[in-house]
Amino acid sequence: MSFSIEIPWLFLFIACFAGYFQTVTGFGLGMIVLGLAGGFGIVPLTSAVVVVSLMTMVNCAFALPGRLQHVYWPAVAATLLGLVPTIIVGVLLLNYLSDSASSIVHVLLGMVIVYGGVALLLKPRIQEEVARPASFTVFGGLSGFLGGLFEIAGPPLIYHYYRQPLNANYIRHTLLLLFAVSSGVRTLFVVGQGQMNMEILLLTAWAFPVVVAGTFLGRNYPPPLSAQTLRRLVFILLILIGVSLIASGLLD
Template sequence: MSMLLDIPWLFLLIAAFAGYFQTVTGFGLGMIVMGLAGGLGIAPITSVAAVISLMTLVNCMVALPGRLHHVYWPSVRVAALAIVPSIMTGVLLLNYLSASASLIVRVLLGMVIIYGAVGLLLKPGMQAEVAGKASFAVFGGLSGFLGGLFGIAGPPLIYHYYRQPLEPICIRNTLILLFAVTSGVRTLFVISQGQMNAEILLLTAWAFPLVAIATWLGRRWPPPLSANAMRRLVFVLLLLIGVLLLIAGLLP
């Protein structure tokens, strides 16, 4: 805990930037916070994952009001059903690996961060029509597993939704809602396992107001940079962090 008290502002800055970025793009909060906070060792990965879930809920509560009519509801229902069991599997696996194979956790985190970073730049080919319900269940399950493992549910769902012939505002708000579902289920499961400790609550209490303010700023004043420019910036940052995590895990 002393380490956390020594570096609270660094975590807060990471959280605020991540909340702002997710608001203007529809994704990124989990990858940025886990990549930077986990990579810098500000807190244990299990704690950071739990904080990400709580922060995502804050982000969604501020970003979604008045925009639910832009959500593509048929896909949400199917994806949410697949998310629940896969989240539980991810949380249990993280708990097991954190206790017995911490280096493997860093390698897996590095791989997920790199995968998410590459996904920021890729432009999935647009499908002619909206995919079937089974595909939303598959990608929802994959996202749920990553959400349970590291609190990073974004990459699979982001890739799948941006291939659909839907309005961008519909895609963004549907993703934010599904991230809220993922975060809510993960938080409830962590509480049921008795893992919601003082460290997690303290980090969340520090981050809560800044994430809310950053989200509001993102709604009112989007950045002057283009979406592509922001993606490139975050891509470079996450790629470096992912590579460093891989090196740290493979060369202990």
């Protein structure tokens, strides 16, 4: 894989924006980078997924220190019980489809991004009591599969956690921790399969400083928008990305 001078800069801009957005909202880095950079051919999709895993870990490493007291620990173990094993299933499926059915990969990615956009806009009904551990395991399993497939572990966990009668600050930091673990497990599995190459490491090296910059900006300079306005703007962006990917996959 070779890059023209324009490709790294465009990729870096996307990575910076995604890092900012993830820090402000608690999720979204994977959907933005994969949808724009991987889905539209700026970089190969399988490489972009690995880079997103590493970027997510960097984002969380800068967003979480000093804030672990805001993590809702009682639900973490139950979530990871479902999350970790299904990550491997998702990685293996992506490897298979990338070799045999790339158009299906684009359609699936578009569908996941559209689902993520819709889930972002909808406001879950808050339950009266915190759900049982088994439910966190089930939703962790769904998120692990999507995380292994596209490094988009967010939508199922976001939906489930925001239904809980918990402080929003606790939910956001718990999600950041879970996404960091998900990305770490996926990265270790990819390394174990020998899929980590110099091209991916080069992309990641370019991405690290801009993700850090985006994280810093998001942590210290959040947008002067209401939460509902921000959700609507991002919904429109994700729907446009997702529908474009679905259309391109179906027309291939």
